[in-house]
Amino acid sequence: MSGRETIRLPGAVPDAADEAMGGGTGDLTEALLSTSVWTDQLLAAAGIPVVEVPFVTVGSGIGSFVTTDYLRIMGVPKEQIKVLGNNPVPWSTYEYLTRNSQIPRGERLRSDSASTPDNIWGFPSYAVREAFAAKGLKNKLFPLWNVATEPIFSNYYTPKAGQAFESMEAETKRIDYFDCLDKGLVRMVRKRSGGGYFTILTPPAGTTPTKRVAYKSRWVHLAVGYPGLKFLDDLQTYRTTYNDYSTVVNAYEPHEGIYEDLKKRPGTVVIRGGGIVASRILQRLIDDRDRESTQVQIVHVFRTYITGAHGPSIFMRRRGGDGWAYQGFNYPKSVWGGQLKARMRKLEGKDRADLYKTIGGTNTPVRWSWQEQLKRGRKEGWYRTVTGSVESVVPAPQGNGTTTRLKTKDGIVEIPASYIIDCTGLEADIAEHRIFADLLTHSGAGRNPVGRLDVERTFEVKGTANGDGKLYASGTATLGGYFPGVDTFLGLQIAAQEIGDDLAKQGFGSYMGPLRSVSQWLKWARGKAI
Amino acid sequence: MLPTLNGRIQSRIVITLIIGGLWSLLIALFLPGVSGASYSDKLRALLGLLIVLTVLGIGWELVYHGLMQLRWEKDWPTLFGLVTIVNEGTLAYVLVVHRRFDHWWFHDDYRLPRSTFLFALITTWLVVWLWANGPMRVFTVHWRFRGGRFV
Structure with a gap:
């Protein structure tokens, strides 16, 4: 075992095994590995086939799913999105981790009622849906009472893991998510000479004639989850x-x-x-x-x-006792839309790192x-x-x-x-993940005040713009940015919205105004395919 | 709802006046305890109540914002949005039913009887509260992430 031992996740392939995978022609060459900006000719010389698509999202987990969902609802056709990664379904890694840490499908997550990755509106919330689906008056009233009186007369309502997975499954079908998915391991993303990016995928052995396939796109989104759990x-x-x-x-x-x-x-x-x-x-x-x-x-x-309430002042004091610090969710609730979200959005450098420190902690x-x-x-x-x-x-x-x-x-x-x-x-350092390590070395990405991937308020990775192309990232790798609650269902949706809005400004998809919002919600409510 | 001060004030104005206004149009049809009054008189009285609630509400928001600073989460639980009917309703009652504030708005000596006032206040409050905590999100996907701001 190396000194970098991390928890092995399903779908993760060790670096060495990836190099040995597949076979035949169309592999990365020395010239490609050592060149930061690739030309089309360089790839052609290596014999790597190129798939052209405007938008690529890397990871194939919940981050890729909610971003794809948002774009599909913005009117982007499924042919214009490719999801690359090894997860057979978006929640595979998440379910693996929650199940091991003793949250099987029947137990409740630590997630807000209105944090619904299958529904960008958060309405109807999990509590309302649970109430409608429940049998018997008491079971119907319980989730509603819970969510209406939290956290004063009841603990925070949280959905059962199974409800989250099943509702996501329905949404994957509604938006034809699996038509966008190309399975395999993403090796790297490099800038393309002339604009945009190349994303190198190693498909499962024997499924393609060449060892690697390149995806040429104007936009790339990275949502690869934990670099590693140590x-x-x-x-x-x-x-x-x-x-x-x-x-x-x-x-x-x-x-x-x-x-x-x-x-x-x-x-x-x-x-x-x-x-x-x-x-x-x-x-x-x-x-x-x-x-x-x-x-x-x-x-x-x-x-x-x-031993008790703790914090720097009476205005920033968290409850605690018996050894524990108490908080409903993994950040104070207002980071997902309220005062702390607004405050963090304005902070830079050390000020931002300091606020992260104040609101952070186990x-x-x-x-x-x-x-x-x-x-x-x-x-x-x-x-x-x-x-x-x-x-x-x-x-x-x-x-x-x-x-x-x-x-x-x-x-x-x-x-x-x-x-x-x-x-x-x-959590391991971002550089433990091969895609981020490559990005930091070759594409101009940098680190934010807490050491993770530095992104703009739009979740564009700073320093990686290329011609008319942009590279985005969301999820835990971007913790320390202008928005704190990144590693959560709602955080991924907030990121998807920022990315979607930014893409709409560039002419990709339609901005989600009230009319589109209502008409698309009606489709969602009827389960009508997009 | 996870509001900022600016967002709370905007949301209060928009939702109280639009959703509360639509509700007033409806209940003015069968408002109890004012059988002698015309539809327009009743509506006028109800809209007067909405305006009072909104104007006073902006002041209340400043108070709530101060209280929120003492909360670690910097949030305002859903339940608080419901129970604040007690303080806000009491103040509005004093001002509206006792007509110390709104005489400029009403015809002659027309006024809301206490039971009618309570009916209008409680139902309007519930409708606005339910709307803000659910269906509102259908109309704008940005509102809830912007602390309740529309602009």
């Missing part, structure tokens, strides 16, 4: 040193075996991290304890233990069911918290599990545990 350093060291990949896991990896094992024998689990993923994993462990009578003991390691929503579980655990002694920084993780002396050495304010503490679940979800 392990905590000490846990990675443990895994590689002792070659043990089952005792120490990341919550985003498949780790069902741990829960199964705990049903068979008592054990102690160390939880690392104070975010929603930790909340979820705790819920699963405690649900199993309640339903399956497991004897699990939980030790929750906090690096920073939050946090989890208040959910009364979770509060009850943990309260019971504290009272009965099977849920304990420890605060400190981990010095090392080593195998337990008896060869049974692990020992975590923790530096606390009271000195070194050793915690024996059968399993350690890393719930921190550290």
Whole structure:
């Protein structure tokens, strides 16, 4: 394992395997690799076939889907959009990560009722749709009551994962999304001499006569998701040193075996991290304890233990307690349209980085069911918290599990545990992703004040314009830009709207004014294909 | 709704006057407790109420904006948009039903009886609240991301 070990996602292909994929003619040449701006002749000389299309979106996840959706609703014909990537359906990677981190289809996401990736209007919201579809008066009223009284008399309403996936599936069909999808791994995007870009795709072996296919387009949109999800350093060291990949896991990896094992024998689990993923994993462990009578003991390691409301002033104070920072969604709600969105949009450089720091930080929503579980655990002694920084993780002396050495304010503490679940979800640097690394090296892209891909308010990647062409990016890679909530359903839709508006100004698609908005919504409501 | 101050004021003016106005046109047909008044008198009274609510509302928005600064999320929960009928309605009641403010608007000695005022206020408030939290989004895909601004 290298020092850059990340969680392997479905559809991701290691760099070396990509180089070995396919075969035959039409591969990248030295001349292409070393030239930043490609001419048509250079590609022809390499024998790489060229597909011409005005708009290419790279990633084939939810970011590509909501952007395609917006453009289709703006009136762009499906023939003018190509979606490139390895996801068989837009939610594949997302569902893989949510399922592993204990949100199967029947559980609820951490997402607002009006953040509906299948519907650009956010109306009717998930809560309203859930109410309409429910059987029985009580089930119908519950989501409506919830959304109307959140977060005062109820916790924030959030949709079930299954509802999000199923409604997206219906929308993919309505807009003929799959007609736009060309499967394969995108290797790089380079500027084209004369304007626009070439996007190099490595299709699945044997599906095309050449190893690579180039897409020549005026516009490119990148929505490739996480550059990588990393392990905590000490846990990675443990895994590689002792070659043990089952005792120490990341919550985003498949780790069902741990829960199964705990049903068979008592054990102690160390939880690392104070975010929603930790909340979820705790819920699963405690649900199993309640339903399956497991004897699990939980030790929750906090690096920073939050005792109450915290923040720089009474005007910026977040709730907290019992170790956690509490917040409904992954940013304060007004970043998606309110005051914080407006404020961040005006900030540059250090001021922007500072505001990101103030509103950032690991946090989890208040959910009364979770509060009850943990309260019971504290009272009965099977849920304990420890605060400190981990010095090392080593195998337990008896060869049974692990020992975590923790530096606390009271000195070194050793915690024996059968399993350690890393719930921190550290994101890797953007340069870990090959497309971004290439873009930073060859196409003039740069980093924003928090180190990720620098984009304009329109989500155009700064420094990459080429002739009449523009390159856009959305999603987590652009965190640190003028709009903060990028890595969310609603954030992807906000980005899609900014991109769509900018494209409409360039004559691609029609601006979404009230008439188009209403007429297209009526089509959506009737499920009528575009 | 995730509003900015500017957006809240714009939204309040537009939605109260247009949606509230359409609602007034409708309920003026069967407004209870004012059997002697003509349709135009009733409508005039209802529109007077809308104007009072809108004008006072701009002042209220400044108050809410201040309160929002104490909230970490800098938001205004949906429920608050409903329960503020209590403070806003009370002030409007004092001004409209007691006619200390709106005599310039009404004919002669025509005035809204208390029950009629409450009927008009509560139903109009509900219609405007429901509209702002749902169907409004169909008419503009930009409004909700711009803090409720139209321009």
